[in-house]
Amino acid sequence: MNDLEQARPSPVEFGPYLDGPHRLQVIGLWQSVFGYETAHNRPSLAIDRKLAVQDGLFFVAASRDRVVGTIMAGYDGHRGWLYSVAVDSSHRMSGVGSGLVRHAERALVARGCVKINLQIRAGNEPVTEFYRALGYCVDERISMGKVVPENAGEA
Numbered sequence: 114m115n116d117l118e119q120a121r122p123s124p125v126e127f128g129p130y131l132d133g134p135h136r137l138q139v140i141g142l143w144q145s146v147f148g149y150e151t152a153h154n155r156p157s158l159a160i161d162r163k164l165a166v167q168d169g170l171f172f173v174a175a176s177r178d179r180v181v182g183t184i185m186a187g188y189d190g191h192r193g194w195l196y197s198v199a200v201d202s203s204h205r206m207s208g209v210g211s212g213l214v215r216h217a218e219r220a221l222v223a224r225g226c227v228k229i230n231l232q233i234r235a236g237n238e239p240v241t242e243f244y245r246a247l248g249y250c251v252d253e254r255i256s257m258g259k260v261v262p263e264n265a266g267e268a
């Protein structure tokens with residue numbers, strides 16, 4: 114490898130999550146980016162449940178073989194959703210997050226999705242600017258949720 118090749122950053126590619134090579138890396142990334150305190154958000158549980166529905170809407174960004182970002186999407190026939198948008202701190206501010214969102218959007222649009230929603234945790238408001246640049250705006254809604262203890266390991 115010459116000096117020029119060494120200086121050039123490795124390209125980041127977007128593709129489907131593959132359980133063999135990606136699981137431990139994704140768990141490590143999510144723990145470092147989100148830190149999880151509740152059983153129902155346990156990364157291994159989230160991955161298992163997502164793979165079980167076989168919807169092909171779980172993607173990673175990889176630089177060579179290293180996972181540097183994730184996005185999970187969902188489509189229920191009415192709305193599309195984005196979850197687990199995360200980029201490793203070493204690869205931020207270089208378009209990886211935007212690329213992940215656009216990659217997931219294309220998959221949702223191909224399924225006929227007419228609106229895509231996402232939630233931002235209280236305290237993470239600055240990230241609205243990231244989504245605004247991608248065409249999202251704040252919906253005047255109250256978000257509610259309910260954990261199902263018998264499926265979430267919290268029973």
Ligand SMILES: CC(C)(COP(=O)(O)OP(=O)(O)OC[C@H]1O[C@@H](n2cnc3c(N)ncnc32)[C@H](O)[C@@H]1OP(=O)(O)O)[C@@H](O)C(=O)NCCC(=O)NCCS
Pocket residue numbers: 146198199200201204205206207208209210211212232233234237239240241242243244246
């Ligand atoms: C949010 C996140 C995914 C963005 O990833 P990224 O690869 O750095 O994003 P990009 O490089 O594609 O940034 C695109 C634009 O959004 C802006 N942006 C990125 N992260 C931002 C943040 N946290 N706050 C405000 N603006 C942000 C950038 O300035 C950039 O604007 P520009 O094109 O005018 O320079 C990444 O910061 C991250 O993993 N954060 C922690 C997890 C998180 O908050 N996820 C979202 C949960 S809802």
